[in-house]
Each structure stands twice: as C-alpha cells, then as structure tokens.
Amino acid sequence: MSSKRRSLAAAATVLALYALAAPADAAIDDYVTFSGFGTLGAVHSDYSDADFIASVSQPRGVGYSRSWSLTPDSDLGGQANFALTDQLSGVVQVLSRDTADGNFKPTVEWANLKYDFTPDLSVRLGRILLPTYEHADIRNVGYSLPWVRVPVEITYASTATHSDGVDVLYRLHTGAVTQDFQVQWGTTQLDLPGLAFTLNSAHIGLLSDTLQYGDASLHLVYQQTDPSQIPPGRLRMEGVGFAYEPGPWFVSVDSNRTHNGYFGTLLAWYVSAGMRIGAFAPYAFYSATHQESLGWSSLTSLGNQHTVAAGTRWDFAKNFDLKLQIEQVTIESLDDPASFANLQPGARAGDKAHVVSLALDFLF
C-alpha cells in the first residue's frame, strides 16, 4: 500500500517535472492547469439513536455522536492537469475529506496519463475514478452536483471510489446520438455493506455506455468486483440511469441492482427533479434501497431505508453556490441502514430522522 502510494507520488513528481521542463518560450500555463474545489458543509439530525452519515464509509456522523457537524459534507480537492503533447495528458487530484478512517488525511484520487489516439479514442493508465453510478466520478465536487450530496442509497452497495489500472474511452457518433463507451479494469479497495470498517482489496472490471441525444442522456453500467477475501465473493452490479436537462429544469433517475451470493440482491434507486429560477435552483428527490432477495448470510433487509428530500441551490457569486437541503430518512431495517452508523439499542425500524444540511460549494 505504502509502496503504491510512493510510486503514485513519484509519478506525480515526474509529471510535474516533465511539465516544468516544457519549452521555456511558452507560458507555463499552456502545459499545466491548476484547479480546485471544495465544500464547507454543516449538517444536523434530530435522530439521536444513530448517526446520519454523508457517505457510506464514514464511521461518525450527526444525531447520536453530536447534534450537528462540519465533517460529513466538507471536503477540499486540488487538481493539476498536464498537457504533455497534443495526444498525451496527465491529471493528478488530491482530496481531503472525512473517510472510513475518520480523518481528513489527503488521498490521491486521480493520477493517470491519458493518450488520445484520436479525438474519440483514448486510453488512460494509472489511478482512475469509477463511474459506478450517475455523478460517481464527481461525488466530491459539490459545485457540479444539483444536491448537497449524491443520494446515499445509490452509493450503498459499491464504496470503491477509484481503481488502479487501465481504461479505454471510445466516443461513437451515430447521427444525433453520441455514445461514450468506457471499459475499465484494475484493482481497488472497498468497504463492504453490513461489515465492519475494513477495506478489502479487490479486482474490478467495469463497462459503461452513456448515450447522449441533445439534452437527454441514458447511462448503462456493469461493474464486477472480486474481493480478495471470502466472504462475500463476486459482486455484480448493473445500473441504469436517465437524465433530461434542457437548462430551465431537469429530471433524473438512477438505479442499480447488486447481486452477491452472500448478501443476496440489493436494489437502489432515486428519482429527482429541479428547476432554475434566476440564481436559484430548487430541487427534490426520493431515494430508496431495498434488499430484494436473501443470500446465504443471515442479513435480511440489508441497507433498507428511504429518503424524501427538498432543497435549493443558490448561485450567489461567481464560482460559489450555497445549498440548503431538508430531508426525512426512514429506517426500514436495523441491518446497516445506508445513511446511518452507530445504531443504538433504542433504534427501531420505522424510525425517522430529520436532517438539515447547509453547504457552501466553491471552485478555485
């Protein structure tokens, strides 16, 4: 692990040096672009028998441990893009957010080299974010999301965020339809649902196709994960998402179904809509996760919960937005409900948590 981190750091340094060594007669910003993003978020829950968490792998949230907190939604990321030649580019992204370790230790989210064989065919080598669900690869970039955070339910069954390996991106134009194919293969680390906070290394393979027709897009994905430890064996996930975003309003639906011998079959989905009124973009969503069939574990109703949420985004200044989100999360089972950690003996199925989140998103 540490040697992998070291080699990634070395790769980043090489990239940086290469960029610095680029012809001196051109401005440095022709070769390297620095950018960053962040969120300062405060969240409160009125439910004291468990902690509401903003991402599945967080060990602590709000409700039981404390009534409000800045840690679940706040993050800070920095990125450097390197244009090495017309075909070869590199990207390194470092992110700090509250993770499974319960700290903000920065992690390397991206570190890859991309080679464009044609404008429509590229290969990337290195650390690559996984597009497991809609918005998965920008889950930490609050400014690019319509909500405070991606509905937690859809993220429940796959906590892997990136893979170290290779992917191929191919864009196919057929009349007015553009398809983006992605084939990804590598190794990753994931935190399995219902189990203690242990990271399991795994081989991961992913196929995805995003069809774009004007303002409408359809996202299809198949992901296969083979954790090195048994249980639970192979997890297969297929996802379907649809979005229509003409500008003045949007509607989006996303879903995935995960199959595993140990956990059984889990279904997660959400439907969301919003509109744009001047600098404001109010929205609402309904999101649920549901165990459809049992595996050979004794875990039933794994992850089960549903959320009703409403909120608004306010673009009050260039590169800043402020979001207010109010949600009611209903716990349907005590077997690891997706949005909660630290369940207390007093928790009951049917309990509802009322959560208020305020987030300031920014780009720099």
Next chain:
Amino acid sequence: MKFSALGSLILAVLLAANARAEDIVVIVNPASAPLSKEQIADIYLARNSAWTPIDQSAGSSIYAEFYKKATGRDTAQVKAIWSKILFTGRGVPPKQLLDSTAVKKAVAANPKAVGYIEKSAVDASVKVILPLS
C-alpha cells in the same frame, strides 16, 4: 428646440440599447464545414470533442449571451458542466480569450476551432456559420 433635444436623447438611448444587444455570430475557419445549432451546443457543453471551442472572457456580456442563446444555460450552469469535465479528468474548459479580435485570430489559425464574436467584428479571415439574435 426642446422637443428635438428630447428626440435626440431618445435616439441616443435607442442606439445604445441596440449596441448592447448586438447580434452574435458563431464562426469557424473559412476551410471548415458548417455546423448545426445542435452541434454547436454540443461542442460548448462538452459533448463533442472533435472540435475546439473558444470562449470569450467568462465575465463578459457576450459570453453570458452566447451561452443563453446557443445552449439555453446561464453562466453558473455552464461552469458546473465544465467543472464536471475538468474534475472527471475528461478534459479542460475552453480557452478564454480577451476579445473578438483574439477569437478571430485563433479561429483563423485552426480549422478545428469554433468561436463567437459580435457580428460587426466579422471579416474575411473567418466564416459565419450561425447568427444568434
């Protein structure tokens, strides 16, 4: 006398308003094939990587007006879309050039480039493919 002063004031105001709402045109290299309005929207919303979109300064009124008319998005929405492209490692936002003269120069030099300028700034170095009024 008074009336004519008022008349010229009104005329001046109308002219000024007209100048502010000046038509924008989308331009390509004279050697390039034309693009449809849908294709132009795709290029500026990061859905078509075969072309190189060129922007004017994000704070300018021509920038805001172009995106409103060509894509139906306001500047914050456009920023959100391009930051998604940037932070997913798929590409970088279009280069922002200082003014229409700089955009013309860049388009004249690159057959894969697309730009937008005021209609009054058009000359033979570029080809107009779509007026936005």
